[in-house]
Amino acid sequence: MLDSLENSEENMNKRFLQINSDLIAYQNAAHAKGFLLQCYQMQGLSNAEEAAYTNCTRFVYSLEHGDLYLNQAFQSPLAIQPALAFYGLSHYIKACLLTVDADYPATVQVLAHGLSARKRKKQNYSFLQDEVRTQRYGLFTHFSNKMFHVEHLEGTKLKMNALLKQVPELSSIFSFQSGKAPFEKVQQKDENYAIPIQLLDDYQMTEHRFSEFLEAKTMGRVNVIEADKHLIYLKPLSLSLSPPFRFHFFTNEWVFSKSKESEAFYPELLIYYSLLYNLSMIARYETEWWYDLLKHAPGKEYSLIKYFTEVSIQKIPLLIAQFLHTQKNKPSNNESQ
Known part of the structure; x- marks a missing residue:
């Protein structure tokens, strides 16, 4: 770190x-x-x-x-x-x-x-x-x-x-202090983006509930396309304007918040x-x-x-x-x- x-x-x-x-x-x-x-x-x-x-x-x-x-x-x-x-x-x-x-x-x-x-x-x-x-x-x-x-x-x-x-x-810093990272890295898959399926554990939701929750909280700006054993595939209208997607300034990577709170x-x-x-x-x-x-x-x-x-x-x-x-x-x- x-x-x-x-x-x-x-x-x-x-x-x-x-x-x-x-x-x-x-x-x-x-x-x-x-x-x-x-x-x-x-x-x-x-x-x-x-x-x-x-x-x-x-x-x-x-x-x-x-x-x-x-x-x-x-x-x-x-x-x-x-x-x-x-x-x-x-x-x-x-x-x-x-x-x-x-x-x-x-x-x-x-x-x-x-x-x-x-x-x-x-x-x-x-x-x-x-x-x-x-x-x-x-x-x-x-x-x-x-x-x-x-x-x-x-x-x-x-x-x-x-x-x-x-x-x-x-x-x-949060990872160093608590052992828990607040974000998951986002993988680009063609025109869509993917996050690990384990994120459902952080949200304590099923795939269907997560899809409904995400669409409601983002007013349709982020939608779940599909999921497999390892990844959830997402389609945002615009990454830069679609929290919980965020851009890491120093690593030049998009990440996805593990929190389901309003912030x-x-x-x-x-x-x-x-x-x-x-x-x-x-x-x-x-x-x-x-x-x-x-x-x-x-x-x-x-x-x-x-x-x-x-x-x-x-x-x-x-x-x-x-x-x-x-x-x-x-x-x-x-x-x-």
Whole structure:
């Protein structure tokens, strides 16, 4: 595990620059206007030309501001990385929202974070046992709905340990600490994908029940095709937008979550936003606990938090680039009918 972590860190700088270059392509006023116009026309907006012109500059600047925060986080000590990464992600998301919501922000209600952290006890606090609660209004609720069609999240408690287990790059740490990997590797079989039949044991389901459950939880985005003695064959509409499929940034492999909890079906940007929000709040307002963690590295939380923060700085631009690419290649309303 340690060798894999060291190898991944050696490639971080190269990967970071490469992935950020994918976002730079959108940071040209003329290209951005054309891209937004295409998005709005595909949505059938009657004022697509005007909306693209109005939002073009804000779209470009939001991406650029996100770049600045993430680049600064990349060069900063861990103590302030979560706050920088969180605000970088927030600005990226605001740019993405403009591709699906031409009127964003229509009200001041959507400008809040959209999450709240519970009051922490000074003693015996555990980040892994902590949680954040979703709010009725705010950025989190708004982008979950507009970008990923995830609704009815108000009042939901998001648990840090469950969210961290949905980050594929942390799988080796969880395996090392508990002996159990949170993911199964995905095998490509022609146009379909396959996972080991033993996953049914993790889900505690029969093949038929698993098929029904998966189709319901993914709203038809992932379907079971067939199964044999060793593998379950799946057909996702789009891997990048179909949790519980997730992409391992360092091994360049698709994996499938072993969890059947709600967190396994959240898009990865929701997971990063929730975790970084809580870590940034801790870094800003719970400095005593935060610096005790950083200086003394007690327990298993330190390695998870440290590596998650490093991974987030690397992977967020990739996830944003994936979303924008999907918007660019989405069929129009007429074509999809």
